[in-house]
Amino acid sequence: MYLFLSPHFDDAVLSCGGTIARLVAESKPVTVRTVMGGVPTLEQIPETPITRDLHRRWDRGDDPIQARRQEDEAAVKGLGAELVVMSVWLDCVYRRSRLGEALYPTEESIFGEIHPDDEAGRLLPFVILPQTEPIYTLYAPLGAGHHVDHQVTRNWALKLREQFPWLALEFYEEYPYTEDAGAVEAALSHFAAGWRLEPEVVRLDEAHVAAKIRAIACYESQISTFWESVEAMEAATRRAMWDAAAGSFVERYWRLL
Numbered sequence: 001m002y003l004f005l006s007p008h009f010d011d012a013v014l015s016c017g018g019t020i021a022r023l024v025a026e027s028k029p030v031t032v033r034t035v036m037g038g039v040p041t042l043e044q045i046p047e048t049p050i051t052r053d054l055h056r057r058w059d060r061g062d063d064p065i066q067a068r069r070q071e072d073e074a075a076v077k078g079l080g081a082e083l084v085v086m087s088v089w090l091d092c093v094y095r096r097s098r099l100g101e102a103l104y105p106t107e108e109s110i111f112g113e114i115h116p117d118d119e120a121g122r123l124l125p126f127v128i129l130p131q132t133e134p135i136y137t138l139y140a141p142l143g144a145g146h147h148v149d150h151q152v153t154r155n156w157a158l159k160l161r162e163q164f165p166w167l168a169l170e171f172y173e174e175y176p177y178t179e180d181a182g183a184v185e186a187a188l189s190h191f192a193a194g195w196r197l198e199p200e201v202v203r204l205d206e207a208h209v210a211a212k213i214r215a216i217a218c219y220e221s222q223i224s225t226f227w228e229s230v231e232a233m234e235a236a237t238r239r240a241m242w243d244a245a246a247g248s249f250v251e252r253y254w255r256l257l
Contacts, residue, residue, distance in 0.1 A: 003138050004031070004081075007036055010068075013079070013212070015141070015173065015251070017079060017216065018202070018211070019251050020080075034072060034085045035152075035153050035156075036120070037069065037089070038089055038094075039066055044090070044096075050106055054093060067221065068219075072085075079211055092148045093110060097115075097117040111146050121148075121152050127156065142154065143171075144180075157169060171256065178252075179240065199252065201250040
């Protein structure tokens with residue numbers, strides 16, 4: 001199985017949708033595992049600047065998280081992959097300390113460091129994947145953009161590699177955070193001591209790119225966050241994927257040696 005760890009209800013498709021489409025076209029078994037896939041109750045949602053802002057931007061009715069979950073299902077299944085949602089862990093904007101305080105109440109905090117009281121940050125890296133899921137290659141976020149949940153998921157992947165040294169581990173560059181100059185280089189600095197990474201590109205044809213764009217379009221709640229329209233999303237995504245040196249569309253990865 002080719003397993004893609006997606007911190008949220010969109011990351012794997014945004015960053016790896018073309019690769020997923022290519023693997024599926026080659027009849028490879030592909031699964032996307034959404035890590036922070038829990039749906040909080042109304043009582044669990046803290047009243048903070050970041051939750052108010054996100055729910056306003058998502059504009060998906062009375063249950064925006066469930067709506068995002070449905071978007072993810074449509075996108076992943078549209079690519080022909082299997083979807084597994086981990087319902088234990090909530091998005092960082094909903095996580096609280098044992099005293100009930102919001103751990104990440106602002107936009108600045110979700111792009112900062114992992115809070116020392118964050119149980120997801122402390123416990124998730126020690127979760128073992130089921131032995132019934134033989135993995136050929138594990139794909140995990142590199143940490144571009146420094147989002148807390150991406151850091152937690154990256155740390156989990158590194159711990160899995162420690163436990164299973166034979167595991168092929170690829171870190172994907174997170175789109176659209178990769179549009180920020182220096183985001184990838186900053187993420188790579190995390191691996192400066194003790195880890196060796198080798199850059200790789202996956203070449204994609206038009207069918208793979210088109211499939212990815214159709215999948216991204218399923219995330220209606222996210223379009224307005226990153227782009228002015230679906231058309232703007234397609235144009236920006238195609239620009240980001242085009243590699244002049246390769247002469248083709250690509251998605252970029254870093255293989256852990």
